[in-house]
Amino acid sequence: MTASIITHAIAKINTLQGVAWRIEPTSPKIGKEQRKASKGESGMRLLHFSDAHFGAEIYGRRDPQTGMHTHLQDFLRCLDFLVEEAASKGVDAVLFTGDAYHHPRPKPLPQREFLKRILVLSERNIPVLLLAGNHDLPPEFGEASPLDILTVFKLPGVHFVRHPKVASLPTKRGELQVVCFPYLSRTTLISVDEEQVLGDEEKVRREMEKRVSQSLQKMLRQVPEGNGPTVLMGHIWVYGAQFAGSEKVLSPLREPLVAPSALRHQRFTYIALGHIHRHQILEEFSSPIVYAGSLGRLDFGEENEEKGFYLVDLEQTPKGQWGVKDLQFIPTPTRSFVTVDLDLRNEPNPTQVAEQRLREDPRLNGAVVRVFLRIKEEQRPLLHLPRLRELLEKRADHLAALRDELDTPPATPLPVDPRNPHEVERLFCQNPVELLRQWLDERAKEDKELVERKERLLSAAQKLWREMQKAAH
Helix, strand or coil: CCHHHHHHHHHHHHHHHCCCCCCCCCCCCCCCCCCCCCCCCCEEEEEEEECCCECCCCCCCECCCCCCEHHHHHHHHHHHHHHHHHHHCCCCEEEECCCCECCCCCCHHHHHHHHHHHHHHHHCCCCEEEECCHHHCCCCCCCCCHHHHHHHHCCCCEEEECCCEEEEEEECCEEEEEEEECCCCHHHHCCHHHHHHHCCHHHHHHHHHHHHHHHHHHHHHHCCCCCCCEEEEEECEECCCCCCCCCCCCCCCCCCEECHHHCCCCCEEEEEEECCCCCEEEECCCCCEEECCECCCCCHHHCCCCCEEEEEEEEECCCCCEEEEEEEEEECCCCCEEEEEEECCCCCCHHHHHHHHHHCCHHHCCCEEEEEEEECHHHHHHCCHHHHHHHHHHHCCEEEEEEEEECCCCCCCCCCCCCCHHHHHHHHHCCHHHHHHHHHHHHHCCCHHHHHHHHHHHHHHHHHHHHHHHHHC
């Protein structure tokens, strides 16, 4: 089936369903704003984005006109912006490093809307390579990935990679060699029998990292000799990466955690990564290791995170070596997430003061908002939450929370920073019985009766932990 037939089919569906967004016919010629290749110019421009998570209806509401969730509309706005930037900035290829959808079995609507934008890039002669992330993999053996449809219809210039391989991506500036390393789970890298032989969890983790490195080295040997650049695309967790806060809990017990040194190689001009939602550059050497981060904000863990994608300019030196000439982060127009904390403990009319402060806050317009009102117990009858809710719902795209909080002592700080992967990893590697001991010691300072029961609780926990370890092996 050709791209034009698919375009006609989608346009027909949109007509029947009353969808405002539609694919306009595009010319294969490069637009006026795009870069024009000259005989003397030797370079390539890439667009790297990741973690789109279409279908994540976490914060928002149903648009009464379209029936579409506003969280999906936000992500569509970001992807539309990306498509236009790719066309206007003369991008030679688009690299997507995984997690197109939020669920492994996405609803038809987010699938249709995501693939529409990929089709636009194809119609504009911009090659696209999409890598499988953990959210793109089917939950059951033998099932298809939602992106496998791209291998059936074969849109011109669009490639989906689900297994490790070397892909050659033709562009208008020559061939781009891509070493593809999609998400691989623990069970993919190491069998249960091998785990039993290794025994120790630390040995299992080191073996997973070793096999990732061996797989990359094997694929590098398969890269054909040529004059074009070679890049690495991966959906993996690398030492040193900082979490945004919206990621599901990543554990070195469930997936490989690799060192940056395992990825660096003189053949790689650029290393494009996905999986971690905070955009960041881990290594600023000649071959930078770059997480593009998520395309839009998923939750309040990313309230202060800028979202977007990278434009990557590659150039070839007179000696024939390729390197990164320029690396630019482009923010997307994603919704703001705003947390408002109001201290009303000394206000005789807390509702009036809160209402005034909320009216004066320009950040609330079109944002996802949560509001916490700190008051005293005797002020509760004076606080009119329905009145404040009505004010907020007229301005915010979504009101996630509105609640009063009594003046209480500050909460005990967390034992680790959840955004620091190294601290999270250290927590995972600790013996749970020892963690329980630390918690009981802390609680026993306030609860004297717990002192007498502590040793019995620890003894029972130790017995349970041994039984769990025995069952696991």
